[in-house]
Amino acid sequence: MDRDQPREAGAVAVRRVPPFVRRRPVSPPRRRRPAPLARARARTGFLLTAPALILVSVFFVLPLVLVCWMSLHNWPLFGATKFTGLHNYNQLLHDRTFGDSLLFTAEYTAIVTPIQVTAGYLLAVMVRHRLRGVGFFRTVFFMPVVVGFAATAYVFLIMLTPGTGVINAIGHALGLSNGQTNWLASPGLGLLVTVVLLTWKTVGIAMILFMAGMQAVPEELHEAAKVDGAGWWKREYKVTLPLIRRTTALVLVLTVAGAILSFDQFFILTHGGPDNATLTAVLWIYTVAFFQYRFGYAAALSIVLLLLLILLSVAQIRALRGGDSG
Amino acid sequence: MASQSIAAAPPAPPAPGAPGRSAWHRAGQALFYLAAVVFAGLFLFPIVWAVLRSLQGSSADVTPPTLSTLIHLTLANYTGLLGTGTSLWHYAGNSLIAALGTAMLTSVVSTLAGYGLARLRFPGAALAFIIILAPFMIPFQAMLTSLFTVLVWLHLANSLPGLILVYSTFQLPFCVYIMRNSFASVPKEIEDAALVDGSSTMSVLGRVMVPLVMPGIVTVVLFAFVFAWNEFLAALMLLSSDSRMTLPVALNNLATGLYGRVDFGKLDAGAVVAMVPCLVLFLILQRAYVRGITAGALK
Numbered sequence: 001m002d003r004d005q006p007r008e009a010g011a012v013a014v015r016r017v018p019p020f021v022r023r024r025p026v027s028p029p030r031r032r033r034p035a036p037l038a039r040a041r042a043r044t045g046f047l048l049t050a051p052a053l054i055l056v057s058v059f060f061v062l063p064l065v066l067v068c069w070m071s072l073h074n075w076p077l078f079g080a081t082k083f084t085g086l087h088n089y090n091q092l093l094h095d096r097t098f099g100d101s102l103l104f105t106a107e108y109t110a111i112v113t114p115i116q117v118t119a120g121y122l123l124a125v126m127v128r129h130r131l132r133g134v135g136f137f138r139t140v141f142f143m144p145v146v147v148g149f150a151a152t153a154y155v156f157l158i159m160l161t162p163g164t165g166v167i168n169a170i171g172h173a174l175g176l177s178n179g180q181t182n183w184l185a186s187p188g189l190g191l192l193v194t195v196v197l198l199t200w201k202t203v204g205i206a207m208i209l210f211m212a213g214m215q216a217v218p219e220e221l222h223e224a225a226k227v228d229g230a231g232w233w234k235r236e237y238k239v240t241l242p243l244i245r246r247t248t249a250l251v252l253v254l255t256v257a258g259a260i261l262s263f264d265q266f267f268i269l270t271h272g273g274p275d276n277a278t279l280t281a282v283l284w285i286y287t288v289a290f291f292q293y294r295f296g297y298a299a300a301l302s303i304v305l306l307l308l309l310i311l312l313s314v315a316q317i318r319a320l321r322g323g324d325s326g
Numbered sequence: 327m328a329s330q331s332i333a334a335a336p337p338a339p340p341a342p343g344a345p346g347r348s349a350w351h352r353a354g355q356a357l358f359y360l361a362a363v364v365f366a367g368l369f370l371f372p373i374v375w376a377v378l379r380s381l382q383g384s385s386a387d388v389t390p391p392t393l394s395t396l397i398h399l400t401l402a403n404y405t406g407l408l409g410t411g412t413s414l415w416h417y418a419g420n421s422l423i424a425a426l427g428t429a430m431l432t433s434v435v436s437t438l439a440g441y442g443l444a445r446l447r448f449p450g451a452a453l454a455f456i457i458i459l460a461p462f463m464i465p466f467q468a469m470l471t472s473l474f475t476v477l478v479w480l481h482l483a484n485s486l487p488g489l490i491l492v493y494s495t496f497q498l499p500f501c502v503y504i505m506r507n508s509f510a511s512v513p514k515e516i517e518d519a520a521l522v523d524g525s526s527t528m529s530v531l532g533r534v535m536v537p538l539v540m541p542g543i544v545t546v547v548l549f550a551f552v553f554a555w556n557e558f559l560a561a562l563m564l565l566s567s568d569s570r571m572t573l574p575v576a577l578n579n580l581a582t583g584l585y586g587r588v589d590f591g592k593l594d595a596g597a598v599v600a601m602v603p604c605l606v607l608f609l610i611l612q613r614a615y616v617r618g619i620t621a622g623a624l625k
Binding site: 038040041042043044045046047048049051052053055056057058059060061062063064066067069070075123126127129131133134136137139140141142143144146147148149150151152154155156157158159161164166200205208209212261263264267268282285286289290295298299302305306309310313 | 355358359361362365366368369370372373375376379434435436438439441442443445446447448449450451454457458460461463464465466467468469470471472473474475476480491492494495496498502527528552555556557558559562563573574577578581590593594596597600601604605607608609612615616619620
């Protein structure tokens, strides 16, 4: 947020109230002045933050420590746990299913991400203008974002049912199929369905982010480029794209993070099948934990996922810091 | 309002060229509307179709849609029981409890913490902020088994209060971030003036500050509600008795045939009930929602 300095400063300056008490910097960060009143206020500050800290400690920090501890154990759902050291990790290295699930997750991410970025960008180009009715289209394109993944997965499930689903009915009516296509029983079609579902459901976020980024590009730059004789494509490519690099990085990261954690659509639509062909990492961890009741082993698998997510966060921070100058 | 300014500012899109100047421009506009209408149709279709099919009684299970099935509408799918003798609305009620509980707890906790972190500097505030933001980096999907174990230890597994506590914890990073920024952007002088009047810190928060950060609170409530209403994996993992299940989980039992034959009409009705509240909220509070997306993203 440091990057928005001019905009922020402007916004604050406009709202500034005449300083009738004493002069202090208006901007939020870093104010260190030990005053008599300050101690009481500091204590109140800590007390106000405490509930949040307690929640995070109990339901985040504790499970985070516990997952490391559990990963070193044979930890069944019921019965005694037994310390087994690195055994789970050793086993993990030979777990073909887990390896395949990571590969599939990576494949899914690699397919979904460029689609999401491109589609989001194109939709943003479409709706960034102030044409009549454009607000309606923005709303419509964004609407699937707010409904649940599970709910929309059921809707897709019904639309794809062999025999009675509308997609099959349309295919049959157009003579493309016999209306009995079992979309979710084939790895390729199952993947296609989940990609379409994810794109439909989340592209609105990319669209909104791109749109905000595009609207922050100063109008003068476009005007100047136009005076220089740059056409629409050239302005888009030479002016807009470089100036929204940070937005692009953000959309990339958000999409990757979302795709890596994919669960709902695969659990509901393909159950990871056929033959584990659409098994994602989270879905496999869930299966190991809650169908096989091997909590310790699932914890070890979680650690791998956790490390991947931390790596991703580091990449995210670097991408956002080192991005463009906008 | 620092990070909210982008979305809150009225969109000032750089329309290329003055509108309606040339034939080219006209053609461009026509193309826009054509494409926009086609896309809008594609985007709306699954939702509209789910509503239509859910109104078609049991015929939707056995016959493909035809014109006549689309005309004969009934509410039967919404009123009947789902397999086990529990109605759709019971599960929707559970979802509502989870969503309202999460929205209330999250908004109160994040408002207090946001004020504490933005305005009442205390030693370790920066560290506290980082700890509260951490679940954003490592979401609960990366520690399913241990989270489950902790809830069992606390006797909170298989209960809606347990679910609400988990949801709130993992909504806190976003919500505290939003609230801290909201408080930080209130001019210091307003607060100082109230303090000079002799009000206590807490009464300043309640009387002066909270009304000023209301847009932030609305965003927080909206996000927490929508997240909790829609969440699937944690609810699936934590809720084991049928009577406590939230709507998405109950619908999974329906879809997998746990209640016997898969009843597509009822599943459609359930999906519609699962979608509509968030759609309505979004249509009413669109600005707050989009503000949250851009504000949360710009950090």
